[in-house]
Amino acid sequence: MNICIVGAGYVGLTTAAVLANIGHTVYCTDRDATKIDKLKRGIVPIFEPGLTEMIALNQAEGRLFFGANVRRHMMNCPVVMIAVGTPSAKNGSADMRFVRCVVKDLSLVIRSPKTIIMKSTVPPGTADWIDTLLQEYGVSPDMFELASNPEFLREGSAIEDTVHPDRIIIGAKKKETALMVKELYHAIETKFLLTGRMEAELIKYASNAFLATKISFINEISRVCDVFNADITEVARGIGMDDRIGPKFLHAGLGYGGSCFPKDVNALNYSASSKEVELELLEAVMKINRSQLEIYMNKLNHKLGKNRDHVRIAVWGATFKENTDDIRYSQAIAFMKKLTKQGYEVYAYDPLVSPPIPSVVWCSDKYKAVVQADALVIATGWPELIEADWNRVKQLMKRNIVLDGRNCLDKKTMEAYGFELAGVGRP
Numbered sequence: 001m002n003i004c005i006v007g008a009g010y011v012g013l014t015t016a017a018v019l020a021n022i023g024h025t026v027y028c029t030d031r032d033a034t035k036i037d038k039l040k041r042g043i044v045p046i047f048e049p050g051l052t053e054m055i056a057l058n059q060a061e062g063r064l065f066f067g068a069n070v071r072r073h074m075m076n077c078p079v080v081m082i083a084v085g086t087p088s089a090k091n092g093s094a095d096m097r098f099v100r101c102v103v104k105d106l107s108l109v110i111r112s113p114k115t116i117i118m119k120s121t122v123p124p125g126t127a128d129w130i131d132t133l134l135q136e137y138g139v140s141p142d143m144f145e146l147a148s149n150p151e152f153l154r155e156g157s158a159i160e161d162t163v164h165p166d167r168i169i170i171g172a173k174k175k176e177t178a179l180m181v182k183e184l185y186h187a188i189e190t191k192f193l194l195t196g197r198m199e200a201e202l203i204k205y206a207s208n209a210f211l212a213t214k215i216s217f218i219n220e221i222s223r224v225c226d227v228f229n230a231d232i233t234e235v236a237r238g239i240g241m242d243d244r245i246g247p248k249f250l251h252a253g254l255g256y257g258g259s260c261f262p263k264d265v266n267a268l269n270y271s272a273s274s275k276e277v278e279l280e281l282l283e284a285v286m287k288i289n290r291s292q293l294e295i296y297m298n299k300l301n302h303k304l305g306k307n308r309d310h311v312r313i314a315v316w317g318a319t320f321k322e323n324t325d326d327i328r329y330s331q332a333i334a335f336m337k338k339l340t341k342q343g344y345e346v347y348a349y350d351p352l353v354s355p356p357i358p359s360v361v362w363c364s365d366k367y368k369a370v371v372q373a374d375a376l377v378i379a380t381g382w383p384e385l386i387e388a389d390w391n392r393v394k395q396l397m398k399r400n401i402v403l404d405g406r407n408c409l410d411k412k413t414m415e416a417y418g419f420e421l422a423g424v425g426r427p
């Protein structure tokens with residue numbers, strides 16, 4: 001099957017690579033001509049384990065192509081998958097301008113029947129809205145079918161998640177449309193749920209909202225652990241042993257970030273309130289996430305004392321989580337900004353990124369960042385940071401305070417090295 005994927009970002013590129021790998025001919029297009037030019041030359045503009053290799057293999061075997069002429073590629077393919085961004089608008093709703101632009105482009109090139117598949121995360125009602133929009137742009141309704149097929153991959157393990165997904169959700173009005181979309185994934189063994197379009201759109205939002213809720217829940221429990229001198233990592237382990245709950249997304253820390261959870265929780269909240277439904281639980285989830293950084297900051301301030309003059313903090317990790325180069329809504333970066341605002345000198349290191357942040361000094365090496373530091377903050381749980389040479393770190397630092405913002409360090413081991421480990425819910 002010839003498939004056009006619009007949007008060569010984390011979702012578009014991964015989907016393109018995997019669909020080509022299972023035998024489809026895939027044309028991946030993006031309005032960013034520089035990005036496409038790089039991709040044509042084998043340079044993958046994002047970091048995602050295994051992606052570069054899979055793209056190269058499928059380009060070489062003539063199943064994966066890149067092009068910046070969005071309309072031409074859409075015109076030539078019977079299946080068009082939309083994977084453009086749906087960022088947060090100022091009012092918290094999903095900003096649909098990129099989707100609208102794709103729909104407009106599509107309307108200009110639909111000359112033969114097309115199946116349009118929405119992979120981007122979009123508010124409930126989007127498929128109906130696109131139906132109406134295409135007809136307003138003059139496209140006859142018998143020239144297209146629209147399916148909602150939300151994506152659940154996680155950055156850092158995107159290829160693995162796409163090859164072995166927990167489930168594939170397909171929302172369509174007609175059964176034959178759903179079955180046609182299902183057939184695209186013929187080589188992928190998983191559970192399929194064929195459902196309505198509105199339901200599919202809501203499944204994606206509700207899934208992310210639930211996971212964000214789990215994180216805020218455990219962060220709230222960590223506050224209780226803190227005042228009762230209990231270890232949140234032990235408490236989380238015990239909770240997670242219950243099959244009904246499970247161990248995932250029960251890691252207390254600086255809070256959730258990234259390009260999905262904050263915007264999707266906000267957008268779901270906005271969609272509900274537009275229909276006069278108040279989401280009290282999700283309001284609390286967002287509030288807990290916002291205040292989490294403040295709680296960590298108080299911990300650090302308490303350890304360091306009142307004098308901020310020439311107090312030097314090393315921050316390890318800037319991406320929103322390990323194994324990605326994505327810094328969108330990163331709590332690590334939000335924490336760095338808070339530190340500089342409070343008057344601390346910040347020396348930062350991340351294995352992949354060094355975005356410009358006023359007053360933050362980026363170091364090319366994790367050990368350089370800790371030289372003469374009064375405290376070290378672990379803001380992202382990169383394996384290379386957890387497995388650092390802690391003896392060396394101890395010798396390079398001025399003082400011995402380590403604030404573990406991801407609860408990824410073993411307390412006893414760190415104490416054996418002579419560190420004072422600080423965190424929320426780590427007695």
Ligand code: NAD
Pocket residue numbers: 006007008009010011012029030031032035070083084085086098099101102119120121122151152153154155259260
């Ligand atoms: P991204 O920002 O990495 O990529 C989006 C791409 O779309 C960009 O390269 C951009 O240039 C391109 N684009 C924008 N408008 C275009 C247009 N009119 N024509 C052609 N190309 C256009 O985004 P992403 O992280 O891949 O996310 C895409 C969607 O998938 C979002 O709705 C997101 O919420 C959802 N999603 C993301 C993830 C994730 O982990 N990143 C996981 C699941 C779902």
